[in-house]
Amino acid sequence: MQESSYLDQPRGLKSWLLTLDHKRIAILYLIAVAIYFLAGSVFALLIRTILARPENPLVTAQHYNQIFTLHGAIMIFLFIIPATPAILGNFALPLMIGARDVAFPRLNLASWYTYIIGSLVILYSLHSGAADTGWTFYTPYSTQSNSSVITTTLGVFIAGFSSVFTGINFIATVHKLRAPGMTWFKMPLFVWSLYATSIIQVLATPVLAITLVLLILERVFGVGIFDPKMGGDPVLFQHFFWFYSHPAVYIMILPAMGVISELIPVFARRKIFGYSAIAFSSLAIAFLSFLVWGHHMFVSGEAEIASVIFSLLTFLVAIPSGVKIFNWTATLYKGRISFDPPMVYALMFLFLFAIGGLTGLFLGALASDVHVSDTYFVVAHFHYVMMGGAMMGLLGGLHFWWPKIFGRMYSRFWSLTAAVLVFIGFNLTFFPQFILGMKGMPRRYYTYLPQYKPLNVLSTVGAYVLGVGLVVLVWCLLASLKRKRQTLSNNPWNAGTLEWTTTSPPPTQNFKTQPVVKHGPYDYEEMVAERT
């Protein structure tokens, strides 16, 4: 275990900034995404601080609008969309299919730089008066607002390319670079889910790009496409926007679901139940995700008949999601579950995502949606899905692959402490928002009626608990980097996928010899038999 790993050779900052190694690019992404997550979290805490009381003198309404726009834009476009694919996917996907790298290493590095440039453009908008439109940039307001909508949308436009590049890379890698014996149905489920994610990234992101270009053209030339006075249609913007942004929700959640499909069999010591059902449900989600975007527009004046169809299609998405939940639960049944930190996050995912998913049905149904549209119910719902789902998946995966990435193990005690704090803080923050929404508190206002105060205070307290939990989590992971590397086994979790057969951290070329795949990723019995 003394051989040099990808972390040691070559040395120097330049070798990192110009690296073509997928593992190093994953770490570049990890650092950048973590910084933007921190920024987004600061804005989140600001929001909760402001909302600790109505009419808070801390900020003006305009500032509040800018803060929640920045929180949304940063968290969506710079954190949750790239996070799991670009960090964990970049690191694990080639290793999991026994490849030496992704298909296009230079494109991979270009993706990181595009992301950085896009994110800097978004940050630059702070300087010229950040956008106050919400991350959705709805017209007609976004065509009239005096804030720097053009800069922000330009930044999102550029960052979008990094997502496309990652998607193209992953699809080509999965098709062309699988190791001998790695048939489609021997691929780990995380790879399947990344494959489905990449399809969405490639198909949907260009439409977002053209939407943002149209918005910029509308502001610069007044082309009138979103202006009824000029023969256009403001609701058309919502079609364009959600045609990307609904599938984008699955860009966020599918990779997390893939992580969960890895964690549950490993820590329950059972072969995954319904492998092909989970694999195909990922593709089914990718397919259905393109048919449901109109459910964001039920109260926008969309044609009633279109709403009915979109509502119906929305309910169909519950089927593949339900298939996954069912299979995960069935895998847990009679398993020998060990509560290691990654598994704790996986279980938290199951719990929180179930709440997020089921409340989604309230919003997908026409009648109940009208009642809770644009209230905190929606805010709570998508935070349960995005943070309770996508982010718990990311954290689970990060804790799972951390020893593989860095060759060091973190403190189990502190990591579990952080997980408990995150769980309590998260629920304390967002569960009251379901109630607030049901009671009619609208979202995106800097103030509220006095009767909403107790639950808002509770939510703010929760946000701080969550913040403390995340600080402990980050500190615990960073502290592990000071530990000695040599003490760790190559496969601390006894996992069956290919990346655990190489050293931790892996050598630059990933595997000493080209791996040949003989059994499936979750065939623990065969593996034990093989070893003895």
Next chain:
Amino acid sequence: MAVHADNSKGHSIPSKVYLRVGAALLILTAITVAVAQIPLGGFNLVVAMIIATAKATLVALFFMHLKYDNRLYLLIFVIALATLAVFIILTLFDTLNRGRILPEVAAPIRSEAVIYPLDSARSGAIPTEDTSSGSNAPEH
């Protein structure tokens, strides 16, 4: 390794294929220009789109080698076209049916819109009572 396309290497298409397909494209261009001069009402659009699609198919199959290459590329291309079709069809499904059942819900979208001439085919679909507020049409 993944299964390689069996037929890509060494399969060079004879150059006369390109010349013939090119000639066909030029002839189709001439036809579409000629047909456009004959007034057929709505059918002009249909004919033009059919000819354009024929031309695009020739380009895709021969110039872009989809006829000879791995079927995967054809699949990718078709999926993209299907996605686009879904986008356009479902969007139009909304915009063309707006306000059918509850006109007052759709009215605000067009509240500032110019009044459409009464003889326009669409005038029935647009609620007129709300549109009068924004009668500052640039030209009419």
Next chain:
Amino acid sequence: MNMNDNPHTDALQHHFADMEQQRESAKLGMWLFLITELLLFGGLFGFYTFYRASNPEIFYNAHSTLDVKFGALYTVVLILSSITFALAIYHIRENKRKQTLMLLGATVLFGVIFLAVKGFEWAHHIHLGQLPGKYYTFTGIQGTNPHIFYSAYYMMTGLHSLHVLGGLAVILWLMVRTRRGDFSSYYFVPLEMTGLYWHLVDMIWIYLFPLFYLVG
């Protein structure tokens, strides 16, 4: 294949097993890129469809302000450029570098003709006040909101012309590399990939031509 026996070893990247795998991967990547381009334009086609469905009379009245001769000329030069590009790739596979270079040169020539005439046409429109959106001042088109035809026209042909321009830059670079001797029947991936792109740009024009010039 023993890589060390091969004179072109540098063309094979380390993470691929052989040239065939590398070429197929590049092609797959290129096709994925092409469909992102297709969907980028697709957004504009969607927007065109919406505009046209809402204002059929404007499109009918306005298209006669475009000159079919120009439209046909663009179509012809782009088709010719597609033929020459396809033949260029055919010749590099036969290791005929000189012919390849000449055919690429012809492709560039046709592309330049396209852009030059397009620029001339645009200048003419601008002179007449046929501009997009709020800058539209032309009075010769009957109906409400006649500017939308030109808004769609500039956005779609503009994005298309940008793609032609980008394609030309890449082809010029490929000509330099061909002269330098980078390509042969053993390795011609960049030529093939750019060819796919160029044909897609041609294909998009095949639709833009009738949608604006013929049945606007």
